[in-house]
Amino acid sequence: MARARSEARRAEILQAAVEVIAERGYRGASLGAVAERVGLTQQGLLHYFPTKEALLVAVLEERDRWDTGGGSHTSAGPWRLDLLASLVDYNAMRPGIVQTFSALLGESVTEGHPAREFFTERYEQVRAEMAAVLRAEFGDRLPSGLTPEAAAPLLTAVMDGLQYQWLLAPETVDMPAAFRAFLTLLHGGQA
Amino acid sequence: MARARSEARRAEILQAAVEVIAERGYRGASLGAVAERVGLTQQGLLHYFPTKEALLVAVLEERDRWDTGGGSHTSAGPWRLDLLASLVDYNAMRPGIVQTFSALLGESVTEGHPAREFFTERYEQVRAEMAAVLRAEFGDRLPSGLTPEAAAPLLTAVMDGLQYQWLLAPETVDMPAAFRAFLTLLHGGQA
Numbered sequence: 059m060a061r062a063r064s065e066a067r068r069a070e071i072l073q074a075a076v077e078v079i080a081e082r083g084y085r086g087a088s089l090g091a092v093a094e095r096v097g098l099t100q101q102g103l104l105h106y107f108p109t110k111e112a113l114l115v116a117v118l119e120e121r122d123r124w125d126t127g128g129g130s131h132t133s134a135g136p137w138r139l140d141l142l143a144s145l146v147d148y149n150a151m152r153p154g155i156v157q158t159f160s161a162l163l164g165e166s167v168t169e170g171h172p173a174r175e176f177f178t179e180r181y182e183q184v185r186a187e188m189a190a191v192l193r194a195e196f197g198d199r200l201p202s203g204l205t206p207e208a209a210a211p212l213l214t215a216v217m218d219g220l221q222y223q224w225l226l227a228p229e230t231v232d233m234p235a236a237f238r239a240f241l242t243l244l245h246g247g248q249a
Numbered sequence: 250m251a252r253a254r255s256e257a258r259r260a261e262i263l264q265a266a267v268e269v270i271a272e273r274g275y276r277g278a279s280l281g282a283v284a285e286r287v288g289l290t291q292q293g294l295l296h297y298f299p300t301k302e303a304l305l306v307a308v309l310e311e312r313d314r315w316d317t318g319g320g321s322h323t324s325a326g327p328w329r330l331d332l333l334a335s336l337v338d339y340n341a342m343r344p345g346i347v348q349t350f351s352a353l354l355g356e357s358v359t360e361g362h363p364a365r366e367f368f369t370e371r372y373e374q375v376r377a378e379m380a381a382v383l384r385a386e387f388g389d390r391l392p393s394g395l396t397p398e399a400a401a402p403l404l405t406a407v408m409d410g411l412q413y414q415w416l417l418a419p420e421t422v423d424m425p426a427a428f429r430a431f432l433t434l435l436h437g438g439q440a
Contacts, residue, residue, distance in 0.1 A: 083359065083360050084358075084359045084360070085359045085360050085361075086360070157358050157359065160355055160358050161355050161356065161358055161359050162355070163355055163413055164351055164352050164353070164354055164355010164356055164358075165352065165355055165356070166417070167275075167348050167351050167352055167355075167413060167416040167417060168274065168275045168276045168348065168352050169274050169275070169276050169277070170276075174417065177413075177417055178417040178418055181413075181414050181417060181418065182418070182421070185414075200434075201437075201438070202433055202434050202436075202437060202438045203433065203438050204430055204433060204434065208427070208430045209430065209434070211411065211414055211422060211427045212407055212411075212427060212430060212431050212434065214410065214414065215406065215407045215409070215410025215411045215413075215414060215427075216403055216406045216407055216410060217410070218406070218409070218410040218413060219405065219406025219407060219408070219409040219410035220402065220403075220406045222354055222358060222368075222372075222406075222409060223372050223376075223402055223405065223406060225358040226357070226358060226365065226368055226369045226372060227369055227372065227373070230373070231402060236399070236402045236403060236406075239395055239399045239400065239403060240403050242393055242394065242395060243391075243393050243395065243400070243403065243434055243435070244434070245393075246392075246393060246437060246438070247392065247393045247394050247437070
């Protein structure tokens with residue numbers, strides 16, 4: 059019972075964090091602002107999430123769970139290439155969380171950063187998922203002759219890389235259209 | 250004469266910063282460490298670069314100048330797709346500067362960051378350069394039917410996105426091989 063209450067509180071905090079991120083962006087998403095929204099002291103919040111990074115990593119994990127339809131990370135489950143395109147459409151409507159992902163990913167490559175392990179493991183899983191998606195779509199070879207395993211890091215890289223270009227110039231970079239152009243490339247042409 | 254001396258000093262500081270970054274990484278590259286290496290006080294260094302971000306942006310600008318053969322940013326000048334592959338090979342041998350680029354890019358998407366303008370303008374230029382490279386290689390249409398302008402953000406995104414995957418898992422991700430796989434994709438197959 060105490061555990062269920064604690065779980066519910068945790069979920070409430072994550073929801074509040076998502077809202078604060080959406081309203082104020084990555085920098086504005088302080089532990090204090092999130093604590094205030096759920097009616098906790100900052101000290102009380104630290105009981106659930108000891109650092110801002112820990113809170114943000116939990117937010118990103120929660121997003122991943124939602125985006126994959128509540129399924130496990132390692133299952134290729136519900137993904138298909140056209141659903142990935144819809145996910146990119148959806149991301150283009152939530153700059154706050156995309157900014158949080160991109161800023162934290164940038165920090166994570168520095169020495170001893172607390173989010174490094176999260177991103178390292180996440181990429182391992184995402185590449186495996188993307189390879190499974192590509193195999194389901196194309197079999198053992200893409201039209202270009204690439205294997206799904208060779209194309210998976212590229213699919214992942216394009217999604218991440220386009221986010222930076224879009225965040226910096228949302229009026230210039232049409233992220234959903236660019237991602238669909240990449241799918242055209244994977245299919246070997248405008249078929 | 251004073252101006253020439255100042256320019257020389259500036260170049261010396263940038264060189265020292267590149268060395269400190271290579272040895273200690275992004276976090277270790279403090280203004281103090283760079284000042285020490287060139288025999289300046291930190292106060293003296295601030296005369297040339299008022300913040301760590303300003304110094305790092307200058308380092309990245311200098312790298313861009315070197316990488317493009319000393320040519321102007323806006324000229325498509327010496328670039329060809331096979332030279333881009335060589336640049337990726339080269340980057341795989343200098344993790345410090347790649348880490349600096351990637352970490353600063355991540356920070357730059359947050360509100361009011363001092364490197365935001367640098368990266369926004371840089372992407373504008375890089376996309377134009379990449380479009381010119383692709384047009385020189387393929388003409389007005391790639392084998393996939395994409396225009397050079399549609400493929401340019403993808404080429405840029407793949408380079409940046411692969412760097413994150415590689416920095417987080419250098420033993421797992423073969424960045425140069427992955428980039429060459431992308432070139433195969435652009436060419437429409439293993440021709």
